[in-house]
Amino acid sequence: MQRLSAVFMLGFIVFVLVHFLIDPPHSYEAWRGWVGSTGVSVAAVLFVVALLSHAWVGLRDVTLDYVAPLAARITTLSLIAAALLAVGAWAVRILLLGRG
Amino acid sequence: MSRRSKPRPVFFNLTQIQIPVGALTSITHRVTGIVLALGIPFGFYALHLSLASAQSYERLTQMANTGLFKAALILFIWALSHHLLAGVRHLLMDIGVGSHLAAARRSAWSVNVGGFLMALLAAGVVL
Numbered sequence: 001m002q003r004l005s006a007v008f009m010l011g012f013i014v015f016v017l018v019h020f021l022i023d024p025p026h027s028y029e030a031w032r033g034w035v036g037s038t039g040v041s042v043a044a045v046l047f048v049v050a051l052l053s054h055a056w057v058g059l060r061d062v063t064l065d066y067v068a069p070l071a072a073r074i075t076t077l078s079l080i081a082a083a084l085l086a087v088g089a090w091a092v093r094i095l096l097l098g099r100g
Numbered sequence: 101m102s103r104r105s106k107p108r109p110v111f112f113n114l115t116q117i118q119i120p121v122g123a124l125t126s127i128t129h130r131v132t133g134i135v136l137a138l139g140i141p142f143g144f145y146a147l148h149l150s151l152a153s154a155q156s157y158e159r160l161t162q163m164a165n166t167g168l169f170k171a172a173l174i175l176f177i178w179a180l181s182h183h184l185l186a187g188v189r190h191l192l193m194d195i196g197v198g199s200h201l202a203a204a205r206r207s208a209w210s211v212n213v214g215g216f217l218m219a220l221l222a223a224g225v226v227l
Contacts, residue, residue, distance in 0.1 A: 002189060003194070005190070006187050006191070010187075012190070013184075027153075028157040028158075030148075030152045031150060031151075031157070032151055035151060041217070051140070052140075055133075055136075055140065058133045058134075058137065059133075059134070059137055062130065062133075062134065081139045086143055087140055087144060089113065090144060090148075091144045091147070093146055094144060094148045094151060094152075095147075095151075097152070098152075099153035
């Protein structure tokens, strides 16, 4: 899971970098049009999912390594999960509104 | 069996403790991961500003000209480069490339230096 999301994100980052090198969007309209195109939108939403699940696995491992007491573990992991879910919903909203 | 029965030696001369290069790459991979996770909301906020309206897009381009933004961006690019290179190093080791000590030490050096070079490159572009 951690590897799969990593490889997808690597591919997406290379894709975005290459686009910026070849044909950088110089205006708001051009940028919004590019992000709003169906292919880029779908890839961007997948990127958000990959990013947040990658962050979850990483932060969970770090928490389990450094936070020993059970109650503190549960609290920390719940806060991380809630924050990641909230931020994910926000990102999807941003991307969908960017299409409208 | 009790841990307390035999006091462990304490060695705290920091100038003489040697950290193997692989350990440095490994802990930095972890630290940059946390830094990048903390950066997620800022990244999404920038995405929001860039897409919400022509005015907010304009505001983002103005923010991008401040020293604080540039410093944060260079730190972010260093963290991302290091994390990414160290991650690729792990993936290669998974499929058996460079998992022997000499090669692993060389690739660990490459990751540490490569991340730094990417930050220098970013600084050159941004500043």
